[in-house]
Amino acid sequence: MNAPETNPRQISKSERTRADLLLAAREVISRDGLVNTRIVDIVQHAGRSSGLFYSYFKNKRELFASLVEEFGDNLSDTAPDPGDYTDDPAALVRATVQGLWHRYKEHRGDVKGLFETALTDDEIRAEWQKLRKAGIRSFAYRIRKQQAVGLCQGMDPDLAGSALLGLFEFGFFNWEICRLDYPDADVPDDQAIETLVTLLQSALQLAPGRTET
Amino acid sequence: MNAPETNPRQISKSERTRADLLLAAREVISRDGLVNTRIVDIVQHAGRSSGLFYSYFKNKRELFASLVEEFGDNLSDTAPDPGDYTDDPAALVRATVQGLWHRYKEHRGDVKGLFETALTDDEIRAEWQKLRKAGIRSFAYRIRKQQAVGLCQGMDPDLAGSALLGLFEFGFFNWEICRLDYPDADVPDDQAIETLVTLLQSALQLAPGRTET
Amino acid sequence: MNAPETNPRQISKSERTRADLLLAAREVISRDGLVNTRIVDIVQHAGRSSGLFYSYFKNKRELFASLVEEFGDNLSDTAPDPGDYTDDPAALVRATVQGLWHRYKEHRGDVKGLFETALTDDEIRAEWQKLRKAGIRSFAYRIRKQQAVGLCQGMDPDLAGSALLGLFEFGFFNWEICRLDYPDADVPDDQAIETLVTLLQSALQLAPGRTET
Amino acid sequence: MNAPETNPRQISKSERTRADLLLAAREVISRDGLVNTRIVDIVQHAGRSSGLFYSYFKNKRELFASLVEEFGDNLSDTAPDPGDYTDDPAALVRATVQGLWHRYKEHRGDVKGLFETALTDDEIRAEWQKLRKAGIRSFAYRIRKQQAVGLCQGMDPDLAGSALLGLFEFGFFNWEICRLDYPDADVPDDQAIETLVTLLQSALQLAPGRTET
DNA sequence: TATGAATGAGTATTCATTCAT
DNA sequence: AATGAATGAATACTCATTCAT
Numbered sequence: 001m002n003a004p005e006t007n008p009r010q011i012s013k014s015e016r017t018r019a020d021l022l023l024a025a026r027e028v029i030s031r032d033g034l035v036n037t038r039i040v041d042i043v044q045h046a047g048r049s050s051g052l053f054y055s056y057f058k059n060k061r062e063l064f065a066s067l068v069e070e071f072g073d074n075l076s077d078t079a080p081d082p083g084d085y086t087d088d089p090a091a092l093v094r095a096t097v098q099g100l101w102h103r104y105k106e107h108r109g110d111v112k113g114l115f116e117t118a119l120t121d122d123e124i125r126a127e128w129q130k131l132r133k134a135g136i137r138s139f140a141y142r143i144r145k146q147q148a149v150g151l152c153q154g155m156d157p158d159l160a161g162s163a164l165l166g167l168f169e170f171g172f173f174n175w176e177i178c179r180l181d182y183p184d185a186d187v188p189d190d191q192a193i194e195t196l197v198t199l200l201q202s203a204l205q206l207a208p209g210r211t212e213t
Numbered sequence: 214m215n216a217p218e219t220n221p222r223q224i225s226k227s228e229r230t231r232a233d234l235l236l237a238a239r240e241v242i243s244r245d246g247l248v249n250t251r252i253v254d255i256v257q258h259a260g261r262s263s264g265l266f267y268s269y270f271k272n273k274r275e276l277f278a279s280l281v282e283e284f285g286d287n288l289s290d291t292a293p294d295p296g297d298y299t300d301d302p303a304a305l306v307r308a309t310v311q312g313l314w315h316r317y318k319e320h321r322g323d324v325k326g327l328f329e330t331a332l333t334d335d336e337i338r339a340e341w342q343k344l345r346k347a348g349i350r351s352f353a354y355r356i357r358k359q360q361a362v363g364l365c366q367g368m369d370p371d372l373a374g375s376a377l378l379g380l381f382e383f384g385f386f387n388w389e390i391c392r393l394d395y396p397d398a399d400v401p402d403d404q405a406i407e408t409l410v411t412l413l414q415s416a417l418q419l420a421p422g423r424t425e426t
Numbered sequence: 427m428n429a430p431e432t433n434p435r436q437i438s439k440s441e442r443t444r445a446d447l448l449l450a451a452r453e454v455i456s457r458d459g460l461v462n463t464r465i466v467d468i469v470q471h472a473g474r475s476s477g478l479f480y481s482y483f484k485n486k487r488e489l490f491a492s493l494v495e496e497f498g499d500n501l502s503d504t505a506p507d508p509g510d511y512t513d514d515p516a517a518l519v520r521a522t523v524q525g526l527w528h529r530y531k532e533h534r535g536d537v538k539g540l541f542e543t544a545l546t547d548d549e550i551r552a553e554w555q556k557l558r559k560a561g562i563r564s565f566a567y568r569i570r571k572q573q574a575v576g577l578c579q580g581m582d583p584d585l586a587g588s589a590l591l592g593l594f595e596f597g598f599f600n601w602e603i604c605r606l607d608y609p610d611a612d613v614p615d616d617q618a619i620e621t622l623v624t625l626l627q628s629a630l631q632l633a634p635g636r637t638e639t
Numbered sequence: 640m641n642a643p644e645t646n647p648r649q650i651s652k653s654e655r656t657r658a659d660l661l662l663a664a665r666e667v668i669s670r671d672g673l674v675n676t677r678i679v680d681i682v683q684h685a686g687r688s689s690g691l692f693y694s695y696f697k698n699k700r701e702l703f704a705s706l707v708e709e710f711g712d713n714l715s716d717t718a719p720d721p722g723d724y725t726d727d728p729a730a731l732v733r734a735t736v737q738g739l740w741h742r743y744k745e746h747r748g749d750v751k752g753l754f755e756t757a758l759t760d761d762e763i764r765a766e767w768q769k770l771r772k773a774g775i776r777s778f779a780y781r782i783r784k785q786q787a788v789g790l791c792q793g794m795d796p797d798l799a800g801s802a803l804l805g806l807f808e809f810g811f812f813n814w815e816i817c818r819l820d821y822p823d824a825d826v827p828d829d830q831a832i833e834t835l836v837t838l839l840q841s842a843l844q845l846a847p848g849r850t851e852t
Numbered sequence: 853t854a855t856g857a858a859t860g861a862g863t864a865t866t867c868a869t870t871c872a873t
Numbered sequence: 874a875a876t877g878a879a880t881g882a883a884t885a886c887t888c889a890t891t892c893a894t
Contacts (some may be wrong), residue, residue, distance in 0.1 A: 013857065035335050041886065049859045054886065116332055118391050119246050119325065129393055130877095134395065155411045156404065162394040166383030171376050174408070178331050180342055181349065191369065195376055198297055198368045203416040208316040226874075252868065262876040267869070439878065441873095459759050461674070465864065480865065488832065507821055515777055542758055544817050545672055545751065562820065581837045582830065588820040589810050597796045598803030603759050606768055607801040617795065618878045621802055629842040652853075676883070677888065688855045 018056045020046045022070070025063055030109030034064060034116045061121065064113050068127045079134060080105055082141075084106050089142055090206040094197045096138065097168060102119045104172050111169075111178050135168075138160040142204055151205045164200060171196050231269045232261045235283070238276055243322030247277060247329045274334060277326050281340040284320045291316055292347060295354075302355060303419040307410045309351065310381060314406050317385050324382075326389050348381075349374040355417055364418040377413060384409050445585045448496070451489055455534030460490060460542045493518045494553045495607040498532045501595050504529055505560060508567075515568055520623045522564065523536050523594060527619050537595075538603050561589040561594075568630055577631040580583065590626060597622050659685045659694045661709070664702055669748030673703060673755045700760060703752050707766045710746045717742055719772060721780075728781060729845040733836045735777065735806060740832050743811050750808075751816050774807075775800040781843055790844045803839060810835050 024046035028037050043050050057063040078099055085092035104111050118125040139161035140153060146152040152160075174180045175187035237259035243251050252273060256263050270276040291312055298305035317324050331338040352374035359365040365373075387393045388400035450472035454463050465486060471475050483489040504525055511518035530537050544551040565587035572578040578586075600606045601613035664687035667676050678699060682689050696702040717738055724731035729806040743750050755815035757764040778800035791799075813819045 019859075035333055038883095050885090051860060051887075052858055054264070055857075058887080102389055112332060117330070118393065119329055120410055125391060125393060125396070129396065130395065152415070155408050159400065159404065159408045160412055162387060163380060163384050163412055166387055167376060167380040170379030170383035176373060176377055178338060180331065180338060181345060183342065187372065191372065195368050195372045198365075198374055199416045200381075201377055202365070202418055203412045230874080251866090263868090264870080264877065265875055268874070272868075445877075461759055464862095468711055476864090477866080477881060478879055479672045481878075485864080538758060541754070544819065545755055546674055551817060551819060555822065558820065578837075578841070583836050584748070585826065585830065586838060588808060588813060589838055592809030592813055593802060595808040596809035597802050600801060600805055603763060606757060606764060607771060608774045609764070609768065613798065617798065621794050624791075624808075625799055625842045628791070628844055629838045631841055656853080677886080689857065689889090690891075694853070698889075809893085828858055 014056075016049070017052070021048070021053065021056055022063070026067060026107070027108045028109075029064075029067075029113050034060075034113035034177060035111075056139075061123070064110075064117070065080065065123065065127060067107075067110050068114065068124070068131065071110045072127075072131050074107065075100075075103055075131065076134065079138075082138070089145070089204075090201050091203065093142075093200050093206065096135075097197050098193055100135070100168060101172065101189060101196075105176065105189075108177065111172060115173055115177065132162075132165055132169075135165045139164045139204075142206075146205055164203060167199065167203075168196055215360060229260070230265070232313075234261070234266065234269055234276070235280060236377075237318070239322045241322075242277075242280075242326050247326035263320075264397065267330075272335065274330075278329070278336065278340055280320075280323050281327065281344065284316075285340075285344045286325045287320065288313075288316055288344065292351075295351070300360070302417075303414050306355075306413050306417065309348075310410050310413065311406055312366065313348070313381060314402060314409075318389065318402075321390065324385065328386055328390065337340070345375075345378055345382075348378045352377045352417075355419075359418055377416060380397065380412065380416075381409055436457065440482075443474070443478070447474070447479065448489070448493060451535070452493060454533045454535075455490075455493075455539050459486070459495045460486075460535075460539035488535075490543070491549065491553060492628055493533075493536050494540065494550070494557065495609050496551075497529075499558050500533065501526075501529055501557065502560065506565070515571070515630075516627050519568075519626050519630065519632065522561075524619055526561070526594060527598065527615060531602065531615075534603065537598065541599055541603065558588075558591055558595075561591045563592045564632075568632075572631055590629060593625065594622055594631075616622075653695075656687070656691070660687070660692065660695055660702070661706060665706060665748045666748070667748075668703075668706075668752050673699075673748075673752035700762065703749075703756070704762065704766055706746075706749050707753065707763070707770065710742075710749045711766075711770050713746065714739075714742055714770065715773065718777075721777070728784070728843075729840050732781075732839050732843065732845065735774075736836050736839065737832055739774070739807060740811065740835075742830060744815065744828075747816065750811065754812055754816065771801075771804055771808075774794060776805045778803045778843075781845075785844055806838065806842075807835055 021042060025037070025042045027041050028041050028045050032041065037060070039053050042063075043053050050060050053063075057066070079100055080092065080095040082092060085095065090119075114124065114128045118128050136158065140157040143152050143155065143160055145159040147157070171192060175182060228420045234255060238250070241254050241258050245254065250273070253263050255276075256266050266276075270279070293305065293308040293312055295305060298308065327337065327341045327344075331341050339396040351373065356365050356368065356370040356373055360370070365406050384405060388395060388405050446604055447468060451468045453461070454467050454471050458467065463486070465479050466476050468489075469479050479489075483492070506518065506521040506525055508518060511521065538552045540550065540557075545552050562584065566583040569578050569581065569583040574585070597618060601608060601618050660681060663680045664676070667680050671680065676699075678692050679689050682692050692702075696705070697847075709798055713773065719731060719734040719738055721731060724734065742759065753767045753770075757767050765790065779796040782791050782796040784795070784814050810831060814821060814831050
């Protein structure tokens with residue numbers, strides 16, 4: 001109950017303000033996109049004054065880097081433990097995709113911003129790359145396992161992992177952020193996830209085990 | 214039928230200028246990205262004056278829409294004929310991916326611009342969607358065929374087609390445009406293509422026929 | 427009369443605009459000081475729009491550097507010829523001071539700006555140093571002559587030259603720009619000049635020859 | 640006489656804080672210049688919080704005025720007594736210049752600030768003028784004496800005094816603050832002083848007595 | 853007396869677009 | 874058809890100053 005060392009009431013005013021700004025940024029960017037978001041939009045959404053922004057962040061890019069960093073921490077914390085799925089890799093794929101999908105939805109603004117600025121900002125690109133590393137490694141690991149039993153021949157595991165994470169991320173971009181192929185209709189989460197899971201399992205030549213949503 | 218004033222054999226000065234501007238735009242955008250490209254960069258690259266731009270295009274967006282339209286025509290014209298691969302769908306996948314990869318490379322600036330602005334510009338997004346339709350239809354057609362023989366169960370063909378084209382496009386974005394996962398090394402065309410082909414064939418559960426590049 | 431090669435009518439529009447901006451800057455800076463002069467003050471004084479400024483100058487500092495450069499050219503062009511005063515160095519001092527005083531008045535804004543920003547801008551400081559070189563050299567030359575005949579002993583000619591030009595420049599600053607010691611009354615040009623001339627002649631231990639104002 | 644509440648022996652906390660701020664300001668301004676010094680730089684240098692500043696000074700200008708006032712008191716307190724040099728005015732000049740030079744060095748930040756802001760701030764200009772009065776009067780007095788014995792003819796004593804103090808102040812500015820003419824080398828104190836003393840003695844047409852430093 | 857978080861006015865700069873020539 | 878000078882709207886960022894604690 002009580003935290004003797006880090007009293008929850010002792011969250012300083014400044015920490016609170018910083019968190020408010022980050023939250024406001026996430027919301028505004030999710031709605032308007034990173035490029036179209038002005039500093040004043042963020043601070044107004046947080047009910048603060050524009051100068052305050054610069055007490056906490058050097059500029060919009062640094063703020064966004066903070067958002068992405070939080071996103072990365074969140075992804076690490078919530079990744080499924082492969083140890084729980086040792087004899088059912090298809091289920092691990094499903095669990096991974098489901099987890100990612102929801103995490104990405106919670107960080108919709110962050111993902112949107114990554115797609116918007118990775119091409120024009122090398123640091124943001126590097127942040128995105130960092131974010132992807134665990135997912136790629138996991139796919140590559142699975143491919144190596146398959147290759148050890150004679151499947152998934154003729155592909156470089158790392159490159160294929162890079163591509164398969166791309167399958168997921170572009171799916172999210174397409175159906176959830178950009179509404180590229182279905183601009184007028186929502187693609188329901190479960191349908192999106194089901195499609196991605198099935199394709200990834202096929203691509204990895206995994207016979208799906210018993211799966212429950 | 215015949216145009217007395219504008220002889221088709223003599224490309225008018227105005228047509229030439231317009232073509233010059235489009236070419237210049239393609240080159241500059243491929244290098245600098247659409248967002249970072251200013252009107253003056255384009256006209257200077259074309260050796261013209263800035264005011265001239267507006268005699269040919271309403272603004273940067275309209276110019277880019279023209280580029281994308283040309284890109285779409287090019288894609289249609291060069292798409293492999295499914296009739297040539299009736300009994301080797303795996304080879305059709307390979308031919309399709311190979312063709313697309315090289316077409317996309319020729320239109321690197323266009324693809325870059327699509328990724329940059331689809332999120333902030335609905336018309337550009339719609340243009341991109343148009344571009345994707347044929348590819349998605351082709352993947353969806355293949356999936357339906359597979360489902361008819363009991364394969365590729367449990368996926369919506371159109372949605373899966375949308376995802377699989379995404380696998381390709383994100384691969385191109387990742388390795389060729391953004392250098393997201395391999396910022397310091399080139400991913401060679403043949404390796405990129407091979408990876409995508411293999412994954413797509415697996416995902417579509419196609420036993421690859423004997424194919425030679 | 428006629429200039430066959432550089433037709434005066436051919437002063438381009440852009441050259442005219444640049445000259446207008448420089449003139450406007452000189453006037454505004456002379457009135458308000460360099461630090462207090464905003465870009466918009468200059469362009470408005472020139473009856474132009476603010477964006478135009480940046481077609482001609484990178485920023486306020488570069489504009490001011492151009493002003494100072496012009497000032498330097500002007501000083502060089504109008505410096506009295508020592509050859510005309512070989513046997514009356516006192517008269518040369520007088521002619522020099524008179525010339526400088528009027529040149530400085532014509533470039534009041536420039537001098538004001540130098541005093542304002544030399545301390546905070548190394549490039550401006552260097553420009554000012556350049557401007558001073560001829561004057562210092564001339565004083566130092568005179569001191570060396572005097573030392574050759576046993577006068578002006580015990581001073582480093584260059585350092586003394588630096589100091590004596592300072593006597594002049596601070597006088598101009600004091601009485602003409604800052605109104606430091608006489609804030610409420612004008613110090614008439616001839617009185618200022620007379621004081622400076624007399625002091626400089628004394629300091630240089632020159633018996634003044636017959637001088638006419 | 641005695642202050643029952645504020646015992647002179649115990650410097651009050653508030654007096655100490657004020658003195659800390661003044662000292663910090665002097666150091667920071669000497670280093671960075673008055674214009675480039677922000678309130679926060681001063682209070683941080685003093686290890687205090689920014690809000691505190693306004694409990695002691697209305698704004699930066701008032702603080703600087705306090706500095707200048709202290710400077711002025713210091714100058715008055717340390718001025719050489721003319722009575723000690725009645726029969727060697729050249730030595731008085733030397734003693735005066737030596738004293739001023741060292742006083743100015745101790746108050747380098749103050750002098751720097753005066754040069755920086757006298758042009759843009761009338762009150763600061765007036766403070767500077769006040770500071771100069773004693774020095775000018777002293778030079779003017781000497782000139783009047785000389786004129787009484789037929790020397791230094793043809794100059795207004797007050798104006799000349801104003802100019803001669805300028806010779807000193809610009810020398811200090813040039814060699815010690817701005818490093819205008821010798822940006823890359825130190826001008827040693829004794830050389831600077833010697834040059835100024837010699838020039839001033841010449842200008843005042845004083846045969847220097849036997850003086851040793 | 854002291855803190856430091858918060859405010860918001862002020863300004864340089866860019867660049868798409870227009871238009872007189 | 875072409876030029877390029879001119880326009881002016883839009884926005885990030887700084888920093889003196891205030892005020893609740």
